[in-house]
Amino acid sequence: MRISGDGTATGGPYPLGSSADPTASPTDNQHPRAAAQPAVETVGYRGPTACAAAGITYRQLDYWARTGLVEPSVRPAYGSGTQRLYSFRDVVVLKIVKRFLDTGVALQNIRAAVQHLRARGFQDLERMTLMSDGATVYECTSPDEVVSLLQGGQGIFGIAVGVVWRDVETALSQLHGERVDTGETLVGNNPGDELARRRNRAV
Secondary structure, rough: OOOOOOOOOEEOOOOOOOOOOOOOOOOOOOOOHOOOOOOOOOOEEEHHHHHHHHHHHHHHHHHHHHHOOOOOOOOOOOOOOOOOEEEHHHHHHHHHHHHHHHOOOOOHHHHHHHHHHHHHHOOOHHEEEEEEEEEEEEOOOHHHHHHHHOOOOOOOOEHHHHHHHHHHHHHOOOOOOEEOOOOOOEOOOHHHEEEEEEEEOOO
């Protein structure tokens, strides 16, 4: 699946979730599983936690939210005093954006890729490999598609989203979350804190 800079997806060896016709409606282009309702989020993560897990600055987070690149899907900021609340998948996408930026992929192309993933309902993220030659972002869901791109000869950078998924999972398990229904703070299991507690008990 090739995701061009104008946000349209063009043909590929295994075009999941899109049509070669750029005039097709978003529902026509959705992956079959994207029609299902997204799972109701029970835990959200505030901005500083999302930044820590994704490895970005709060300025980046704020700018991406205000420009619609990656918006918090659990709770947006309604004004002063309200806190954005990001879902786990939001944080995965934040980390993907950061990795693409670090390799020099243009923000316009990253934005097109995120829009494409959003149109699919962010389905099957953990099984996906996103690749880029710097000018175009490609979605690969099979080893054959990855090999096909690598055989093209151009320099390709790839992100195995499953690896990012596990990295974010590990990071968030050590940070604080928030129950969406009650607002209760969920304290993460930080190994550093546990080590400090053991040292204190030994004294």
